[in-house]
Amino acid sequence: MSRRAGFLAFAAGTALGMALGLVYAWLIDPVDLYNTTPDLLRSDYRHDWIRLTALAYLADGDMERVEHRLSGLPQQDIQEALAALIESYAEEGKPARLMRPLSQLAFRLGVRTTAMLVYLDTPSPPPSPEVTPTPAVPSPTPEPPPTATPTPFRSPLPPVLPYRVISQTQVCDSALPRLQVLVRAAPEKEGEKGTPLPGVVLWLTWPGGADRAVTGLRPEIDLGYADFTLEPGVSYALSVEEPAAPLVSGLTLQPCPKGDGIGSWRIVIEINPPPTANQGEEEQG
Amino acid sequence: MRRHLPLALAGLAVGVALGLLVGWVLWPVRYTNTAPDKLRQDYRTEYVLMVAAAYQVEGDLEAAQARLALLDREQPARPVVELAETLIAEGGRETDIRMLVRLAEAMGAATPPMAPYLEEAP
Numbered sequence A: 001m002s003r004r005a006g007f008l009a010f011a012a013g014t015a016l017g018m019a020l021g022l023v024y025a026w027l028i029d030p031v032d033l034y035n036t037t038p039d040l041l042r043s044d045y046r047h048d049w050i051r052l053t054a055l056a057y058l059a060d061g062d063m064e065r066v067e068h069r070l071s072g073l074p075q076q077d078i079q080e081a082l083a084a085l086i087e088s089y090a091e092e093g094k095p096a097r098l099m100r101p102l103s104q105l106a107f108r109l110g111v112r113t114t115a116m117l118v119y120l121d122t123p124s125p126p127p128s129p130e131v132t133p134t135p136a137v138p139s140p141t142p143e144p145p146p147t148a149t150p151t152p153f154r155s156p157l158p159p160v161l162p163y164r165v166i167s168q169t170q171v172c173d174s175a176l177p178r179l180q181v182l183v184r185a186a187p188e189k190e191g192e193k194g195t196p197l198p199g200v201v202l203w204l205t206w207p208g209g210a211d212r213a214v215t216g217l218r219p220e221i222d223l224g225y226a227d228f229t230l231e232p233g234v235s236y237a238l239s240v241e242e243p244a245a246p247l248v249s250g251l252t253l254q255p256c257p258k259g260d261g262i263g264s265w266r267i268v269i270e271i272n273p274p275p276t277a278n279q280g281e282e283e284q285g
Numbered sequence B: 001m002r003r004h005l006p007l008a009l010a011g012l013a014v015g016v017a018l019g020l021l022v023g024w025v026l027w028p029v030r031y032t033n034t035a036p037d038k039l040r041q042d043y044r045t046e047y048v049l050m051v052a053a054a055y056q057v058e059g060d061l062e063a064a065q066a067r068l069a070l071l072d073r074e075q076p077a078r079p080v081v082e083l084a085e086t087l088i089a090e091g092g093r094e095t096d097i098r099m100l101v102r103l104a105e106a107m108g109a110a111t112p113p114m115a116p117y118l119e120e121a122p
Helices: A002-028 A043-060 A063-070 A075-092 A096-108 A277-284 B002-026 B041-058 B061-069 B078-090 B094-106 B112-117
Strands: A163-171 A178-185 A201-206 A209-214 A225-229 A236-240 A248-251 A262-271
Touching: A002 B002, A043 A063, A043 A075, A043 A096, A043 B041, A043 B094, A063 A096, A063 B041, A075 A096, A178 A201, A178 A236, A201 A225, A209 A225, A236 A262, B041 B061, B041 B078, B041 B094, B061 B094, B078 B094, B078 B112, B094 B112
Parallel strands: A178 A262
Antiparallel strands: A163 A262, A178 A225, A201 A209, A201 A236, A236 A248
16 A cells, blocks of 8 residues: 555656656747757748749859758748749749749759740850840831731841741641641752751740740651640740740631631741851941 | 655656656757747858848849848848858858848948958949
């Protein structure tokens, strides 16, 4: 009896002591209040930490620092914060010199958004002024107004650009509306057919999205062929290599003239060899 | 009853020891909603560097000040100045120093050691 009472007293003391110890350790003097790590930050601060990491990458380009700064953070948080940053930058119209490295960083970290797609795997802009779709020097003779019928189509771009649209025709023999693009090298002699060019990167962009294709992946059709699926009611722009300067814009699906469904578009693009110095002088003179 | 008091006190001591062991070592409180001012020193350094870099990219002084106020509400520029002077003294990365100095200057907190890194007016 006495032994049992002693055991009970010891157990009661232990229970009371443990409760007191836990109250002290968890509530009165808890550990880890200071010296925390970024993964313990409140959600909004954690997202800002990730955003700052990306902005710092834009400033110093140091990938090792990025990995160190993001280590231990949940992948989902990283992807959400970077996707939000890219979307906000795209909406604000931030320049490509920021969008490109930011998109590449986000891509390496597993982010996939439509806004970043156009900046991936594109070459850096040349140091010379950017090429715009409008001619830099006004032509002495006014250009003819664009015709309502799409065929044949001549690009309004100045001839100094390496790419130009040779023709744009509606094709009504395809079940699925597509944009079929044929890329050719400019022939040496006028009237000859140019050589199909595989490996040319094409961009199709539309409000809120972009798609990329490379010619030559369907050699059974043509070595310079690539195609895109088109949706009705969407206005598309087609570019070569760099999505910033579209060759064709305002491209929409149209009903076939004979009323047999929606027609596809076939666009032939010719790529000129880069002009030599002599040619440039002749053009200027 | 009085006979068992020593046993109860011994149990209490053992219980307290066990409670502290569990509360501090085995299952400590884990804070999940902390603010940047609770970050470990090396992460605070990273935070200040990143704020300076973000200011260089975005040029948003208000945002930079708001972020730095999370570290030091009274003197937001102090962490920038301290880190810049430390890196200058220790020969840290020049790009980091320049970003910090630029931010310190924008906040009106440039100090004499930063003078060599201040951009000359055109």
